[in-house]
Amino acid sequence: MRLFLALEVPGAVRDAVDAAVGPLRQRYPGLRWTRPDAWHLTVAFLGEVGERVAVSLHGALEPVAGSVGGPIALRVTEPGRFGARVLWLGLSDRPEGTVAGLGERLQAAAADAGIAVDRKQVRPHLTLARGRDPDARVTQTVVAACPVVDASWEVGEVLLVRSHLGGGPARYETLAALPLGASDPG
Numbered sequence: 241m242r243l244f245l246a247l248e249v250p251g252a253v254r255d256a257v258d259a260a261v262g263p264l265r266q267r268y269p270g271l272r273w274t275r276p277d278a279w280h281l282t283v284a285f286l287g288e289v290g291e292r293v294a295v296s297l298h299g300a301l302e303p304v305a306g307s308v309g310g311p312i313a314l315r316v317t318e319p320g321r322f323g324a325r326v327l328w329l330g331l332s333d334r335p336e337g338t339v340a341g342l343g344e345r346l347q348a349a350a351a352d353a354g355i356a357v358d359r360k361q362v363r364p365h366l367t368l369a370r371g372r373d374p375d376a377r378v379t380q381t382v383v384a385a386c387p388v389v390d391a392s393w394e395v396g397e398v399l400l401v402r403s404h405l406g407g408g409p410a411r412y413e414t415l416a417a418l419p420l421g422a423s424d425p426g
Contacts (some may be wrong), residue, residue: 270376319386
């Protein structure tokens with residue numbers, strides 16, 4: 241099964257971002273726009289994981305999530321792009337650097353559990369659209385047209401999510417919720 245770890249984006253934030261970027265969909269129809277119900281903040285991509293390893297994964301990841309000091313405050317920041325392929329809205333976190341550190345520790349715990357994790361630094365963002373081909377690219381003009389969205393929230397858990405691919409857009413199934421700050425330090 242194809243798995244990843246993510247922080248959820250609540251409905252009110254998805255609605256605010258969706259309303260703000262709606263006009264861009266009309267203006268740049270050649271881009272492949274992501275669905276608001278699929279927006280999440282990925283902290284670790286685990287890839288294909290066997291059923292037996294997936295069962296033991298919860299126990300390996302729960303202490304890492306629990307070691308965070310509690311909920312993480314997130315705020316939507318400026319738009320940006322990864323090359324000409326991805327349009328995104330940045331996210332800031334409080335305490336600053338918590339999301340990147342959490343992602344690094346979760347990736348390490350998954351690797352220790354036997355998963356061949358592609359270890360990458362987490363750059364908190366929401367992917368809005370992808371360039372499909374050379375005629376539909378994410379240019380600096382597209383980024384400049386992207387509105388600033390005033391939205392913030394707190395997240396209190398990391399989700400272990402399964403991707404179902406094929407037959408249309410990816411579908412996501414939450415397999416487990418790992419509370420942040422739930423470990424008893426004593």
